[in-house]
Amino acid sequence: MIRYIYGNDLHTFPKLARTMFLDRADQFKTRLGWAVTVDDKGFERDEYDTENPLYVIWENADGSHGGSMRLLPTIGRTMVNDHFIHLTDGVRIESPLIWECTRFCLSRSATPGVAAALMLAGGEVMQEFGVEHYVGVFDARMVRIYKRIGSSPEILGQEGEGRSMIAVGLWEFTAEAQAKVSKAAGISPELSKRWFERSFGDIIDEAGLVAA
Amino acid sequence: MGFLRNAPRLDTLIERLESADGLDDLQGLIEELRDEYGVDHIIYHWVNGAGEQYGCGTYDLEWVNRYIEKGYLRIDPVIQGCYQRFHPVNWKRLDWSSKSARAFLEDAIAHGIGNQGYSIPIRGPNGQFALFTLSHNGNDDDWEQFTTENRRDLILMAHYFNSRALEFEPGRAPDPAQSLSPREVEAMTLLAIGYNRAQAADTLSISEHTLRVYVESARHKLGALNTTHAVARALSRGVIVI
Structure with a gap:
């Protein structure tokens, strides 16, 4: 299932958090060879993890991490504006209606539906919170994955060739795209909504509230 | 449910927000915004990294004082659910299950706050945190429809109030004008x-x-x-x- 967890609440899901940071080390350092920092616990964490981001995480049946991504508002500090502004024509992308999505990670054992489930959850966030676009940094390997789940980003700028290609991309979500991703994920819109409500709360009618 | 209009004249309001001279002007503007939307209340409240607070809005002073006196800040689910976060929140999605939260809600309703609310948290620079809130008395479906239809404008207004209020913060160096690339x-x-x-x-x-x-x-x-x-x-x- 998908969980939406702010950084300061990660401690309430210790196994999920621990395995997420381990899987990030495995993906970004071991497999991709990015120059990321891995601490003595084996966790890959960076300066943006201290900005209390909203993590969208696929939780396996045993409570461990299957895949995740990290969301931050672009009116605060973002990786795209701090480090990749040369790929956006020098434009600081900044708006309450645009969020940054980074550290898209899949564990080695992730089933094919996990990536699509994460994108579906990203769409849920957009729809519920009035987010119109995501910007994010991604690498060559992700191009194929995004394409497969029917959620290819628009490339704002890129550098490097072949496997070392890195790009700043832009996502928006139309209802059609959402339906396509839902199908690829094998998750009905109703189920996706239910997971969202588990994290962010359901609308409880006031009779229930006051009388409870 | 008595909303005056769904697309209020925000552009002139924004122009005047831009030329506001101080926090008193923000108070006048937030009252106008409330009237434009036809909701019961709009509140803007901030806390900076040093713990200093500032607010403007349409709640009765009696309620504001009572809120402080009773220490409601510590039990208010809106504060718990918004602090250090950045997504807008329909109050009905928050956790009101504790006895103290329910008692607080009843007290708030008794003081005319309304049974509906929508809060937009804003994270500013250096640990500044602000909350822009609308509250109203009405039913769930109407409120959901109103907040969904006006969400974009409300988010933008919340951020404009905040950037304006930030400029009035004493001792703050003026922001280098946001220049376009x-x-x-x-x-x-x-x-x-x-x-x-x-x-x-x-x-x-x-x-x-x-x-x-x-x-x-x-x-x-x-x-x-x-x-x-x-x-x-x-x-x-x-x-x-x-």
Whole structure:
């Protein structure tokens, strides 16, 4: 299932958090060879993890991490504006209606539906919170994955060739795209909504509230 | 449920927000905004990194004092659910299950706050945190519809109130004017001379999506509500020249 967890609440899901940071080390350092920092616990964490981001995480049946991504508002500090502004024509992308999505990670054992489930959850966030676009940094390997789940980003700028290609991309979500991703994920819109409500709360009618 | 209109005249309000001279002006403007939307209350409240607080809004002073006196800050689910976060919240989604939260809610309703609320948290620089809230008395479906239909404008207004209030913070160095990058200036200039998005994107050799994001960033930096408004502002400020 998908969980939406702010950084300061990660401690309430210790196994999920621990395995997420381990899987990030495995993906970004071991497999991709990015120059990321891995601490003595084996966790890959960076300066943006201290900005209390909203993590969208696929939780396996045993409570461990299957895949995740990290969301931050672009009116605060973002990786795209701090480090990749040369790929956006020098434009600081900044708006309450645009969020940054980074550290898209899949564990080695992730089933094919996990990536699509994460994108579906990203769409849920957009729809519920009035987010119109995501910007994010991604690498060559992700191009194929995004394409497969029917959620290819628009490339704002890129550098490097072949496997070392890195790009700043832009996502928006139309209802059609959402339906396509839902199908690829094998998750009905109703189920996706239910997971969202588990994290962010359901609308409880006031009779229930006051009388409870 | 008595909402006056769904698309209030926000552009003139934003212009006046821009020329506000101090926090007193913000109080007048928030009352007008409340009247424009036809909701019972709108509140803007901030806390900075040093723990200093400031607020303006339409709640009765009696309720504000009672809130402080009773220490409601510690049990208010809206504060718990918004602090250090950045997504807008319908109050009904918050956790009101504790006895103290329910007692607080009953007290709030008794003081005319209303049974509905929508809060937009804002994270500012250096640990500044602000909350922009609308509250109202009405039913769930109407409130959900109202907040969904007006969400975009409400988020933008919340951020404009905050950036204005930040400028009034004592001892704060004025923000270096949010300048547009050359690419944003080019995009805005083409729109100002009447190019449509496709033509402007084509001229700049970028996709229409990319153009949209550049224009959206420029809109935010210009403190405008929409593209037309942003072009007008860029022209009137001499950011672009045609």
